[in-house]
Amino acid sequence: MNDTLPDNITGLEDEELLQEQDERFEHYRFEVDKGQSLLRIDKYLVNIMPSISRNRIQDAAESGNILVNGNAVKSNYKVKPLDVISIMLGYPPNQYEIVPQNIPINIVYEDDDIILVNKQPGLVVHPGFGNFDGTLLNAVAYHLKDNPGFDANDSRLGLVHRIDKDTSGLLLVAKTADAKSNLGKQFFDKTTHRRYQALVWGTVKEDEGTIVGAMARDPRDRMLFTVFEEGENPVAKHAVTHYKVLERLSYVTLVECRLETGRTHQIRVHMKHIGHTLFNDDRYGGNEVLKGTTSAKYKQFVKNSFEICPRQALHAKTLGFNHPRTGEYMHFDSELPEDMQMLIEKWRNYSKSL
Structure with missing residues (x-):
């Protein structure tokens, strides 16, 4: 077996x-x-x-x-x-076969052991319910189709961690079982370094802070996660997010988030928990006007902003880890994608006009 x-x-x-x-x-x-x-x-x-x-x-x-x-x-x-x-x-064995598909991906680093991808927003990372193909793993399978040592359907290889479909940024893929095992342990031991940038609703008062809150599925909506008090939910998982304000832009704030743990939707849930939902995060209510004025002009401005960045404004910007073979520390930084750059610049111009 x-x-x-x-x-x-x-x-x-x-x-x-x-x-x-x-x-x-x-x-x-x-x-x-x-x-x-x-x-x-x-x-x-x-x-x-x-x-x-x-x-x-x-x-x-x-x-x-x-x-x-x-x-x-x-x-x-x-x-x-x-x-x-x-x-x-919750699915039959071998239901989601990963087949090679010629899907453009931005590979920022590759060697015999790993591939580092700067994932575009809107790309699902692996096949699953509702997305049987067209994923990043299908793209990786195509990229490595001539590599006899890589089997995209072998779970000992492949994704080391994940980011959400509509989150952009750096994602690490292991080409060998030893690489995945080594990197998986680094993520589990919290020795990797991950920093995200996010635009959130509201003015974050403190220049920096730490959010500690155990997370589990919301019993009212299983599509969502939420924070529970200590001991309130026995299956809630400990989660820690450190944040730092980068720029305050009137009714929104650009923040950097550093993950100490890596729970599903962690930044999205933790920032909402402290009253600063991610901008245009439709799953957690950020696609509504949460701060600002009631004027028609302002509402139109926000609507235009949503159209510029039609997703949660979240980017996995940096990733640091020890190379699984050599032990050398490697650090990568990625630029914000165009939609987030345009969104932030739009808010900068709006703030200057006040």
Whole structure:
């Protein structure tokens, strides 16, 4: 049996797979040996699936996707002899085959181990619910179609981390299993350095600050995430975002966000939590006039601004990590895409006119 799990082992990890799925499918099944001593299931599965991190197995258990004898268990369950362990996901095995497609992507660095892409907004990163092709991974598969060592459908290779469809910026792809394992550990250990730039609604008063708030799906809308008080939601994941004001532009603020953790929608949720929703973030309400005047002229100005940047104004600007083979520290910076540059300049001109 293949001992690798897909990146979305939790079943609902990526924004393109957020829809609830009542039907689940068995992807992996193991029967515990007769002589097995009592052992936590996360440790047991790491032992028999060495390419999978314990953290991902624990996430799968928290999502109810690990069953023992037909019942969902948590990661501290202790396996017993002859237990039957099933790993369930919300889609049939091999449903999303990644086929090479000639899709333009901006590769800013490449060697034998890694590819660094500056992803354009609007490009989904991998196939999933509602997006079976036309993704960044389809583009990478095409780019490496003549590389016999790269299989786009091998989950030991490929994306090391993710950014949302409408977020632009730097994204790291591993060309080998060793590279993905090494880089995955760096992200898990929080030794990578990631900085984003975002335009948010309102005047951020403090020049810099830190947002600490555990995140989980909003029980009122499973397409959204929200912040919970400590202990309020047992499945909420600890999340930390550091921010710094770069420029105040009347009713909006340009901020830099540094991720200490990497939760789905983290910057979008954390900035909304402190009252500064990302500009034109339609999922979290930023596509409405949240600050400013009620004049028709101002409303038209905001509408025109939405048209200039028809997505959440968020860009993954910098990425730093140690090269998985050489250990050399590498740091990359990317320019803001044209839509965000034009948006910021529009607000600068508006601010000067006041």
